[in-house]
Amino acid sequence: MNFRVVGVLGLPRRKYSTIEGAEFSFLIERGLLYVESGAIHAENYELGLRGIVDLDGACDLEASYRGTTVAIRGNLSDPEEVVLPFDVVTAPFDRMYRTKLRHP
Numbered sequence: 001m002n003f004r005v006v007g008v009l010g011l012p013r014r015k016y017s018t019i020e021g022a023e024f025s026f027l028i029e030r031g032l033l034y035v036e037s038g039a040i041h042a043e044n045y046e047l048g049l050r051g052i053v054d055l056d057g058a059c060d061l062e063a064s065y066r067g068t069t070v071a072i073r074g075n076l077s078d079p080e081e082v083v084l085p086f087d088v089v090t091a092p093f094d095r096m097y098r099t100k101l102r103h104p
Helices: 003-009 087-097
Strands: 019-029 032-042 046-054 058-065 068-075 080-084
Touching: 003 058
Parallel strands: none
Antiparallel strands: 019 032, 032 046, 046 058, 058 068, 068 080
């Protein structure tokens, strides 16, 4: 995960962080990975994920931690991060109006 996202979400930072497990519910269709819900469990935090990833690396994801949601867009190697304050209200509107990934 991009280190800017870690900083924006305020995830606990350590030199080494052991990921203890992950759970994902997803669908692959026409070259797109639809993450309906996901969770990464680490030693001292749990990160929620949902969104779409193109098999070429383009993404339209949301990462959530302790009530803060960050929209992650663009290529996974250098994505753009946008904080969605009051995510209960802003996340649904952000999903409706943002640029969608192209379908092959």
